[in-house]
Amino acid sequence: MNRLGLGGWAILVLAAIFFITPLVMTATFSFWEGGDRYGFDSYRILLHSPKLFESAWLSIQLSLASVLALLVLLVPAMIFMNLYAPRLRPVFEFMATLPFVVPAIALVAGLSALFTGPEWLIGTPFYLVVPYFFLGLPYAYRAIDVGLKSIDLDTLTEAGQSLGASLGQIIRLVVLPSLRSAMLGSALLTLAVVFGEFTFANVLLFHTYAVYINEIGQHDPTEAAALSVASFLLTWAAMLGVLVLGGGRRPAVGGR
Secondary structure (H helix, E strand, O other): OHHHHHHHHHHHHHHHHHHHHHHHHHHHHHOEOOOOOEOOHHHHHHHOOHHHHHHHHHHHHHHHHHHHHHHHHHHHHHHHHHHHOHHHHHHHHHHHHHHHHOOHHHHHHHHHHHOOOOOOOOOOHHHHHHHHHHHHHHHHHHHHHHHHHOOOHHHHHHHHHHOOOOHHHHHHHHHHHHOHHHHHHHHHHHHHHHHOOOHHHHHOOOOOHHHHHHHHHOOOHHHHHHHHHHHHHHHHHHHHHHHHHHOOOOOOOOOO
């Protein structure tokens, strides 16, 4: 800690002020009841609103479905790429970076025009899983890529095959348990990102948690501030989960 020096500590303090001050001010405003009075009226009103729980439950379902889609499609593809097609890494990197470059409004417009999909999906809230997949792709890709780089995948595969195990058994019994922390980290990051997403849901007219915050903010800003604080806390909890999981013991390769 002494290596930081005075300048390092000053930067850390300024960064903490920069990130914490908006949250503290928002939380303070959420307790404001007019004049000099502060209380929990905004939170009590929200707890009696059925739309809050409906929108939050919808966002939770969409978040979990997006996480499942990312893990089911991305993990096998990345394992295959690392084992058999390392030359495809630039393609994967490009695909994982693209959602940062393309604006959300352009992405949802393109998907609406090009992706007609099955009839049982179009028109339902779970259609949002398609754009949410691309929204969470950069975060899930980076987390899983770090996990794959932390293990010697080639050596593990060769050792398993030399013992007579099939590739499926190696992936199921060795590789996936070694990637547990990376997959959980990618899941938490995706949950935090998808739960607070607004543009896709608003354009496609689905009433998610973020859309509900915007709707409440048009006539009661203190209640919107209370919802925003809850969203902040959920995001921070997910980030803390990533840090805790990332600090866990990594599996050893070639020994105990």
